[in-house]
Amino acid sequence: MQFSLEGRIVGVSLLTVLVATSTPFILLQLGLEPELAWSGGLLLAVPVVLALLRPLTASLNRAIAALESGLLNFRDGDFSISLAIQRRDEMGRVSQLYNEVVEILRRERAHIYQRELLLDTVIQSSPQALLLLDQSERIIYSNTSARHLLNNGKPIQGMHLEQILPYCPPELAGAIERREDGLFSYSGDEGAVTQHVGNSYFVLNAHRHRLVVIREMTRELTRAEVQVWKKVIRLISHELNNSLAPISSMAHSGKMLAQQPAKSGALEKVFDTIAERCQHLTEFTQGYARFAKLPAPSCEKVQWRQLIDQLSPLQQFTLEGELPARPGYFDPVQIEQALLNLFKNAGEAGSDNTELRIIADRQGQQLVVRDRGCGMSEKVLQQALLPFYSTKAGGMGLGLALCREIVDAHGGNIQMHNREGGGLQIRLWLPWPDKQA
Known part of the structure; x- marks a missing residue:
């Protein structure tokens, strides 16, 4: 059975009092003067106290030093150190709690590291170019797409934004520098390129940061154009059917009315209706013809x-x-x-x-x-x-x-x-x- 820290201190105190009070009586029995007897009892009590407290304070100091060393490791972000203190008193319970906290923090750090690794893998493999800039416009993070787009695949982390802008297309560089959100088109090595630039801002560690996301839109626009052309074909087919069907019906009616001289007024209405539908169809097709037949510019x-x-x-x-x-x-x-x-x-x-x-x-x-x-x-x-x-x-x-x-x-x-x-x-x-x- 091991007593608590408080119990051991009380025990040492009682033993010291017992030594300090019993020693004078023994000395008085030996014939010494009362003053000398009580002085001798007090002098003997001091080394007894020191001798009894020394083991107690030594083990306590070692436990406190180990706990202090562990907390210093906490401050440095090191959670790999556990305390090997086998005690059943208050310091033992504190050491056990410390070891439990270390284990929890160690697991949390490993979990956070795995999530950061997964997130970084996803970001690095993203087709969108991402740049994270601090308040001085210095690049503190970039993914693979950003490095290929802005610096031919070379590392750009730690560089200032103005150092890499000359290596990217002027239109894109101007959009990033002006902090504009929107679509930007320019001519690249493989033809026309369309990109969307987005900017967002947030505060991290009391400093303002800027996230630039550059999204390649050329393929999406191409796919969208195909869908639009399909829609246009359906629209033109619908409009032609809406005009040709009445024209065909009215033409048949006009043929029947032409055989009846008394119905000349009705025949005139038939021709007016046919002319109206033809005019509508002409205006409809001319709108698309102006776009499709754009001549080369005469500068x-x-x-x-x-x-x-x-x-x-x-x-x-x-x-x-x-x-x-x-x-x-x-x-x-x-x-x-x-x-x-x-x-x-x-x-x-x-x-x-x-x-x-x-x-x-x-x-x-x-x-x-x-x-x-x-x-x-x-x-x-x-x-x-x-x-x-x-x-x-x-x-x-x-x-x-x-x-x-x-x-x-x-x-x-x-x-x-x-x-x-x-x-x-x-x-x-x-x-x-x-x-x-």
């Missing part, structure tokens, strides 16, 4: 003021900033049509005012259209450039698709993203001819 030098003067009577807008001194170079008819489509979309989105800003520099010429309409949802933004995709009742979905075709034919690109405070911004970028670049 020439264009004075910006001349373009503004031609657009102003057709659509209300506000010119933002000064016009560049250097004239533009593009097909004025096609670019005018593209801008009118954008102005029309802005008005249909509920924008009271549409802004046009024109920038010409050494890299190219930009026409930026900004509105304060309802903007676009993430899903609509990803499909807005598809031909025949429309969220408007009765819309043909050709406006933005025609703009993309015009810009692509000029060798440029189109970028779209929602504005802070509501609205949409669309940037048309056109290159200079090689001899002027």
